[in-house]
Amino acid sequence: NAGVTQTPKFQVLKTGQSMTLQCAQDMNHEYMSWYRQDPGMGLRLIHYSVGAGITDQGEVPNGYNVSRSTTEDFPLRLLSAAPSQTSVYFCASSHKAGGSPLHFGNGTRLTVT
Amino acid sequence: GENVEQHPSTLSVQEGDSAVIKCTYSDSASNYFPWYKQELGKRPQLIIDIRSNVGEKKDQRIAVTLNKTAKHFSLHITETQPEDSAVYFCAANQAGTALIFGKGTTLSVSS
Numbered sequence: 001n002a003g004v005t006q007t008p009k010f011q012v013l014k015t016g017q018s019m020t021l022q023c024a025q026d027m028n029h030e031y032m033s034w035y036r037q038d039p040g041m042g043l044r045l046i047h048y049s050v051g052a053g054i055t056d057q058g059e060v061p062n063g064y065n066v067s068r069s070t071t072e073d074f075p076l077r078l079l080s081a082a083p084s085q086t087s088v089y090f091c092a093s094s095h096k097a098g099g100s101p102l103h104f105g106n107g108t109r110l111t112v113t
Numbered sequence: 114g115e116n117v118e119q120h121p122s123t124l125s126v127q128e129g130d131s132a133v134i135k136c137t138y139s140d141s142a143s144n145y146f147p148w149y150k151q152e153l154g155k156r157p158q159l160i161i162d163i164r165s166n167v168g169e170k171k172d173q174r175i176a177v178t179l180n181k182t183a184k185h186f187s188l189h190i191t192e193t194q195p196e197d198s199a200v201y202f203c204a205a206n207q208a209g210t211a212l213i214f215g216k217g218t219t220l221s222v223s224s
Contacts, residue, residue, distance in 0.1 A: 033211060042119075042202060042216035043157065050210060058211060059114070090156060098206035099145045099164070104156040 001026050006091050006105035013081040013112045021076040021108050023091030031097040032074040036060065036087040037107075043090065049074055050097040081112045115140040115207035119215025126193050128224045136203035136215050137185045143205040146179060146186045147212070151200045160201075161188070193222045 007022045025032065033048035035058075045058030049068040063085060065077040074093075078085060088109050092102040116139040126132050138146075147162035163170045163177045163186065170177050174193075179186040190197055200219050204212045 031210075035214070040122075040216065043214040045211055045213060048211045056211075059213070098208075098210040098212065101147060101159045101162060102149075102157075102212060104158070106156055 003027065004091055004093055004103050004105035006089075006108050008108060009106065011108060011110050013078070013110065015081060015083060015112060017081050019078050019081065021078075021089055021091075021110075023074045023076065023105060024072050025074075025093040025103070026072065027093065027095075027103065028071060029093035029095055029103070030071070031095070031100075032068065032091065032093045033058070033102070034064070034066065034074070034076045035090045035092065036085075037090060038087050046076065046089075048097075078110075083112050086110060086112045115143060115205055115213040117203060117205050117213050117215040119203050119218060121218060122216065123219045123221070125221045125223065128193060128195060128222055130193055132188075132190045132193055132197070132220055132222075134188045134201055134203070134218045134220075135185060136187070136205075137183075138205040139184065140205065140207055141184070142208055144209060145206045145212075146177070147204050148177060148188050149202045149204065149214075151202065151217075153199075157202060190220075193220075195222050195224050198222045 034046040035043040047066040049055045091105040094100045144165035149157035151157040176189040203215045
């Protein structure tokens with residue numbers, strides 16, 4: 001099992017550009033989520049999904065879209081990148097929502113200039 | 114929604130000492146409380162977790178305690194070693210679903 005795979009590992013965008021961060025898991029996990037990590041701010045939840053076709057907003061959803069068309073994939077879309085979205089993004093999945101351990105991907109370091 | 118507060122933000126100990134990190138949560142429906150360790154440049158990894166029907170859990174040098182009435186839980190590391198140096202995060206599940214994290218504690222263990 002590869003676990004949780006995130007691509008790309010690094011990305012530089014200009015303000016106003018759009019892009020999609022990819023996340024895939026091969027563990028047949030129901031639950032998937034996206035976090036951003038900024039110095040001193042911990043891991044903040046952006047969006048999450050409790051199953052295919054179901055998504056919900058987390059703590060900091062503005063400027064991001066998600067979809068969950070399959071169990072395996074949970075892409076995160078930046079609609080119009082802003083410097084405030086410069087961060088490290090982690091995708092994570094778990095067997096069930098809320099009550100089982102999260103498995104994290106290796107992260108994507110995004111810089112918006 | 115759930116709010117998780119974590120203290121202290123930094124903690125420095127001598128090798129062999131104990132370290133304690135404390136978290137409080139706001140959602141009385143939360144029933145799952147994991148702790149993650151993140152080394153520099155790496156992803157967070159689960160080190161221990163506890164559910165609301167248990168008051169304490171131990172795994173070798175690591176223990177977690179939970180006080181549901183006071184809505185707080187703590188991580189205890191005994192006999193600290195330099196390799197324990199990392200950032201530690203607590204978390205609680207919001208309304209039984211999404212995990213909300215504290216802001217992290219940077220633990221430094223000096224030899």
